[in-house]
Amino acid sequence: MITQEQPLKCEECGAVIPENDERQFKGQVICEDCYMTVLSPLKVCDPWAAYCAKSFSEKPGSQPDLTPVQTRILQVLKETGGLERQELAERLKLSEEDLKRDFATLRHMEKVRAEKRDGCIILSLS
Ligand SMILES: [Zn+2]
Known part of the structure; x- marks a missing residue:
């Protein structure tokens, strides 16, 4: 058999x-x-470009644990020295339910506390 008539194939990818x-x-x-x-x-x-992009997105020094609302709660409590929950909710224009949830989170972080003063529950910084 004569093989010279075979089509020439690429030695790299095998294509004719x-x-x-x-x-x-x-x-x-x-x-x-x-x-x-x-x-x-x-x-x-x-690889360095990818590495740098990743580390920049992590934003060192930021406080991812606090939401803007939680930050406002701490700010108002600091300014007033303590408020009743209803009053604090009004100042922050929050429902008491929303405030309750965020306050619970802050309390969990031991940033705030609730105490009884003259028969009222006063929220303040801990
Ligand atoms: Zn090829």
Whole structure:
């Protein structure tokens, strides 16, 4: 059998190379596509760029635990020295339910406390 009639195949990707389109590279017969690839390799990803982008997004020094509402609660309690829950809710324009939830969170962080003064429950900084 004569094998010379076999179509020329790229030694890199195995694709059939059209007549007269074969390229020689380092002793290999490769197709036009592979030839372009070996001559202009894809740019390697810069691992440092990805690393920096990731660390910047973490925002060191921020306080992710406090919501803006919780920050306001602490601010108002600091300014007033303590308020009844209803009064605090009115100042912050919150429902008592919302205030209750955020206050509970702050209390859990030991930033605030509730105490009885003259028969009223007063919320204040701890
Ligand atoms: Zn190829």
